[in-house]
Amino acid sequence: MKTRITELFGIEHPIIQGGMHYVGYAELASAVSNAGGLGIITGLTQPTPEDLAKEIARCHEMTDKPFGVNLTFLPSFVEPPYPEYIQAIVEGGVKIVETAGRSPEKYMPALHEAGIKVIHKCTSVRHSLKAQKIGCDAVSVDGFECGGHPGEDDIPNFILLPRAAEELDIPFVASGGMADARSLVAALSMGADGMNMGTRFIATREAPVHENVKQALVEATELDTRLVMRPLRNTERVLDNAAVEKILEIEREKGADVGIDDIRHLVSGSENRKVLQEGQMDAAAWSCGMVAGLIHDVPTCQELVDRIMGDAEKIIRQRLEGMLG
Ligand SMILES: Cc1cc2nc3c(=O)[nH]c(=O)nc-3n(C[C@H](O)[C@H](O)[C@H](O)COP(=O)(O)O)c2cc1C
Numbered sequence: 288m289k290t291r292i293t294e295l296f297g298i299e300h301p302i303i304q305g306g307m308h309y310v311g312y313a314e315l316a317s318a319v320s321n322a323g324g325l326g327i328i329t330g331l332t333q334p335t336p337e338d339l340a341k342e343i344a345r346c347h348e349m350t351d352k353p354f355g356v357n358l359t360f361l362p363s364f365v366e367p368p369y370p371e372y373i374q375a376i377v378e379g380g381v382k383i384v385e386t387a388g389r390s391p392e393k394y395m396p397a398l399h400e401a402g403i404k405v406i407h408k409c410t411s412v413r414h415s416l417k418a419q420k421i422g423c424d425a426v427s428v429d430g431f432e433c434g435g436h437p438g439e440d441d442i443p444n445f446i447l448l449p450r451a452a453e454e455l456d457i458p459f460v461a462s463g464g465m466a467d468a469r470s471l472v473a474a475l476s477m478g479a480d481g482m483n484m485g486t487r488f489i490a491t492r493e494a495p496v497h498e499n500v501k502q503a504l505v506e507a508t509e510l511d512t513r514l515v516m517r518p519l520r521n522t523e524r525v526l527d528n529a530a531v532e533k534i535l536e537i538e539r540e541k542g543a544d545v546g547i548d549d550i551r552h553l554v555s556g557s558e559n560r561k562v563l564q565e566g567q568m569d570a571a572a573w574s575c576g577m578v579a580g581l582i583h584d585v586p587t588c589q590e591l592v593d594r595i596m597g598d599a600e601k602i603i604r605q606r607l608e609g610m611l612g
Pocket residue numbers: 304305306307308310329357358359386387388408429432433434435436462463464465483484485486487573574575576577578
């Protein structure tokens with residue numbers, strides 16, 4: 288399949304694996320890229336720029352296909368050394384960066400000078416237009432269904448994607464709630480040039496997370512996610528567990544007075560790691576999309592991508608064309 292996204296990134300299939308903290312290691316990124324999609328290493332999961340350089344080198348050993356690095360700009364007390372992380376990306380010969388969180392405007396000159404294509408993740412049309420204006424090459428449009436941070440507008444993809452198509456000139460992929468061929472064909476119908484998946488790629492054989500996490504995704508339904516940190520305007524969609532129930536209780540009790548310090552021990556990165564890497568399923572809140580309801584197995588990335596592309600062709604050629612008589 289050829290779309291503006293496959294052309295832009297030099298990949299076979301219009302399927303991207305979004306950056307995921309404590310999930311997006313070289314094992315997963317290379318597996319997705321080897322399957323013909325675009326795998327992405329999560330930059331800040333690597334504690335230092337030197338570690339990121341090593342992870343990029345490891346990924347080059349596992350694939351000769353294009354892969355990207357995610358750089359997430361989130362509010363934090365101690366800002367990570369972004370210029371050094373970018374230097375590791377440039378020196379590592381990576382040509383695609385997925386940015387998220389805040390606008391990457393400050394870093395665009397450095398990235399473009401190194402010949403790097405930038406895809407920025409946005410949860411609204413206005414942020415997508417801003418990304419286009421500052422020179423991003425593509426955007427990943429993240430609907431309300433998504434795992435992680437859906438923003439505060441609460442617009443699901445059935446509205447957000449056609450709205451993005453109405454306004455944007457640069458290519459965009461649909462992100463949030465994407466699981467299979469039906470998602471891909473629907474996204475293409477709504478004007479997207481491909482799809483980005485987070486949660487679905489966690490339930491793959493190569494995803495370097497604890498087996499309990501993959502099993503939890505297979506068992507979860509579309510009713511099992513919750514939104515935490517709404518009062519802090521830093522909303523995160525997570526899989527329900529004991530820690531999440533505790534956070535929601537604290538948020539209810541404290542109301543508008545709730546601060547990050549009240550819940551930090553239940554949402555912080557290091558606690559998150561206990562779930563994803565150690566399989567302690569109630570240790571902390573962890574990002575997960577509503578799409579969990581559509582995850583019923585743990586295939587390899589190759590099996591997943593092949594299935595999506597094969598079924599997409601059937602949907603287009605048989606189901607849709609058939610309807611036209
Ligand atoms: C466990 C997990 C961790 C994530 N961490 C990040 C991150 O560090 N940076 C980022 O930009 N997006 C992050 N995301 C969001 C994904 O890249 C992607 O946009 C999102 O999962 C898409 O929605 P879906 O889960 O419905 O596919 C994370 C998502 C999950 C599920």
